[in-house]
Amino acid sequence: MRESLIIRIHYATALAAVALVAVHVLIRVTQGFAESLEYESVVANYRFLPYAGLLEIILILLSVHGFNGLRVILLELRQGRRYERAVTLACVAAAVAVIAYGSRTIILMNMGAV
Amino acid sequence: MAAVAPPTDGARRSVTLRIRRSNPAAGQGPSYSEFTVGAEPWTTVLDAILEAKRGHDHSVGVRYSCRQATCGSCGMMVNGRPRLACFTKLSELGDGAVTVEPMQNFPVVRDLVVGFDRLFRSHHSIRPYIVSGEADIAPGTRETPQSPEEVERYIQFAGCIKCGLCNSACPTMATDTQFIGPQSLAQAYRYVADTRDRGKDERLRIIDDSHGIWRCHYAGSCSKVCPKGVDPAMGIQLLKGHMLGFR
Amino acid sequence: MAREEDNRGGIRDMASPRRYGIERVAYWMMRLSGLGLLAYFVGHIYETSSILRGRAGWDELLAMTQTTEGHALLAVVIGMCVFHTANGIRLMLVQGGIWSGRPGRADYPYTPRSQNARNKIAIYSSIVLAAVAMVYGLTVMFGE
Ligand code: SF4
Numbered sequence: 022m023r024e025s026l027i028i029r030i031h032y033a034t035a036l037a038a039v040a041l042v043a044v045h046v047l048i049r050v051t052q053g054f055a056e057s058l059e060y061e062s063v064v065a066n067y068r069f070l071p072y073a074g075l076l077e078i079i080l081i082l083l084s085v086h087g088f089n090g091l092r093v094i095l096l097e098l099r100q101g102r103r104y105e106r107a108v109t110l111a112c113v114a115a116a117v118a119v120i121a122y123g124s125r126t127i128i129l130m131n132m133g134a135v
Numbered sequence: 136m137a138a139v140a141p142p143t144d145g146a147r148r149s150v151t152l153r154i155r156r157s158n159p160a161a162g163q164g165p166s167y168s169e170f171t172v173g174a175e176p177w178t179t180v181l182d183a184i185l186e187a188k189r190g191h192d193h194s195v196g197v198r199y200s201c202r203q204a205t206c207g208s209c210g211m212m213v214n215g216r217p218r219l220a221c222f223t224k225l226s227e228l229g230d231g232a233v234t235v236e237p238m239q240n241f242p243v244v245r246d247l248v249v250g251f252d253r254l255f256r257s258h259h260s261i262r263p264y265i266v267s268g269e270a271d272i273a274p275g276t277r278e279t280p281q282s283p284e285e286v287e288r289y290i291q292f293a294g295c296i297k298c299g300l301c302n303s304a305c306p307t308m309a310t311d312t313q314f315i316g317p318q319s320l321a322q323a324y325r326y327v328a329d330t331r332d333r334g335k336d337e338r339l340r341i342i343d344d345s346h347g348i349w350r351c352h353y354a355g356s357c358s359k360v361c362p363k364g365v366d367p368a369m370g371i372q373l374l375k376g377h378m379l380g381f382r
Numbered sequence: 383m384a385r386e387e388d389n390r391g392g393i394r395d396m397a398s399p400r401r402y403g404i405e406r407v408a409y410w411m412m413r414l415s416g417l418g419l420l421a422y423f424v425g426h427i428y429e430t431s432s433i434l435r436g437r438a439g440w441d442e443l444l445a446m447t448q449t450t451e452g453h454a455l456l457a458v459v460i461g462m463c464v465f466h467t468a469n470g471i472r473l474m475l476v477q478g479g480i481w482s483g484r485p486g487r488a489d490y491p492y493t494p495r496s497q498n499a500r501n502k503i504a505i506y507s508s509i510v511l512a513a514v515a516m517v518y519g520l521t522v523m524f525g526e
Contacts, residue, residue, distance in 0.1 A: 023343050024343050024344060024345055024347060024348075024349040025349065025378050025379070027349075028349050028379075029379065035474075036474075039467050039471075042463075050522065054522050055448075058444060058448075060433075060437045060440045060441065063433060063440065064433070067433070080427070083423050084423075087416075087419070087420040087423055088420070090416045090420065091417070091420060093349075093350075094413065094416075094417070096311075096345060096346075096350075097307055097310050097311045097314070097350060097396075098310050098311075098393065099310075100311065100312050100313050100346070105345065119423075119424060119427055122427060122428070122431065123427040123430075123431075125431070126430060126431040126433065126434060129434055130433060130434070134434065135433065135434060135435075135436050215401060216401055237389060238389075239389060239390070239391045239395065240389065240390050240391055241389060242388055242389055243389045249389070287485060287486050287487065288485055289485070290485075290486075290487055291486060291487060291488040292485070294488055304402060306391075306395065306396040306406070306409065307396070308390070308391075309390055309391030309392055309393075309395040309396040310390065310391075310392060310393060310396050312390075328485070352409055352412070352473070353405070353409070353473060353476055353477060354402070354405055354406045354408075354409035355402070355403070355405030355406065355409075355494070355496065355497050356401075356402035356403075356405070356406050358494035358496050358497060359402050359403055359405075359406075359494065359497070360402075361492070361494070362492075363488065363492065364488030364489070364490070364492030364494070365488065366483070366485075366488070366492075366494040366495055366496050368482075368494065368496045368497075369482050369483050369485060369494065369495060369496035370485070372476050372477055372479055372482035372496065373479045373482055373485070374479075375477045375478070375479060376477070376478050376479020376480065376482070377479070379477070379478055379479075381478040381479050381480060382478075382479045
């Protein structure tokens with residue numbers, strides 16, 4: 022993938038995440054910070070499909086943006102074909118793992134596992 | 136004829152000049168030599184180094200040529216910041232000792248002399264010349280007119296003297312051995328912005344690499360130290376604008 | 383003697399915010415806040431998964447985070463988030479060639495036009511906004 026395409030993805034995920042994280046935070050604050058963190062409230066949030074969807078999208082956006090940022094920093098620290106390949110693969114794998122782990126929480130909670 | 140008055144004694148002072156010495160090829164590691172040199176208000180760092188060579192130790196290694204910020208040969212770290220020695224007066228540097236070291240992010244050849252191979256290779260890689268099918272002089276060839284506005288788009292970048300100060304100040308250059316560097320990226324913009332040039336697509340392809348233009352994060356240090364007002368950071372951001380389709 | 387021949391500034395120079403003005407400080411803060419936010423994000427994904435252990439798991443997590451240290455950490459995260467966002471938007475505008483200044487003839491003493499007042503104001507505003515958000519976050523967290 023060309024770097025100019027990767028940077029476009031980096032910017033797009035950043036802008037989309039800013040908007041969606043703002044909604045996520047506003048919901049917490051408008052509910053009252055402490056109340057919104059109470060068990061019943063959090064479970065209700067997860068069960069509400071649009072909110073669960075919002076969390077899933079934020080999860081994907083921030084994983085892609087964050088691990089690409091880490092990849093860039095690591096690529097600038099050391100060079101070499103094998104190192105650079107390993108860094109790219111490790112960052113993609115880490116992003117996929119975080120998305121999978123976070124999605125598991127969102128999906129199970131939304132389906133009423135608890 | 137009236138005689139020109141000599142400088143007043145009060146303006147002359149003594150300055151301690153610390154020069155970092157090393158000779159990697161001979162296995163001699165870094166050390167510092169200290170010299171006391173005389174300084175007038177107009178004495179440059181290069182003058183001081185040459186006085187140290189003349190009066191104290193002729194083996195000090197330094198590269199210079201024009202003495203007027205045109206050849207780009209005498210870049211070095213002066214009190215921890217990349218500067219042209221011929222373009223920096225001792226009087227600008229305050230009262231303390233002046234420390235000169237070889238330019239950071241360039242391999243040391245000896246003492247203050249550094250190797251420019253990487254910079255020239257990067258510069259060459261972006262095709263630093265007008266690419267045009269009409270460049271050959273044939274019967275009927277005419278000059279390509281440009282309006283003053285068209286010239287303004289690139290003229291400041293054409294002032295680059297390849298001194299390398301920008302590459303020395305760049306934080307990415309500090310760790311990335313393959314980064315193309317601010318000097319070459321600014322030159323890529325210089326030709327992309329030139330209405331006579333037809334090499335834009337190829338240049339953009341060359342710099343759209345994993346150690347190309349996107350490894351610049353606009354720390355702006357290159358523009359801070361550029362002695363010719365090239366403002367490489369601006370050229371690089373304008374070039375990114377081209378690549379993202381905003382310009 | 384490889385390092386001597388090499389003479390690169392290395393990580394120490396890359397990570398140093400000194401010597402080159404506020405733009406270099408912003409570069410350094412952007413990196414640091416990015417790394418901090420990524421660490422928090424991964425931790426947040428992990429900690430919120432404790433809800434799968436039911437009320438007991440969730441309450442245990444809340445007890446851990448709703449401490450003075452937990453609130454202070456979250457305030458730092460808020461600050462990093464606001465700075466990274468505001469400065470990131472500035473960088474997007476500059477890197478799109480929109481806020482990067484207009485080229486023209488260079489006149490001595492060569493003040494770089496890319497480091498214009500708009501950029502400097504945006505950097506300082508990002509820092510102030512981050513500080514305000516941190517204070518607001520602390521009042522919300524400690525006020526309840
Ligand atoms: S852009 Fe400025 S600092 Fe960089 S090589 Fe050219 S003249 Fe020197």
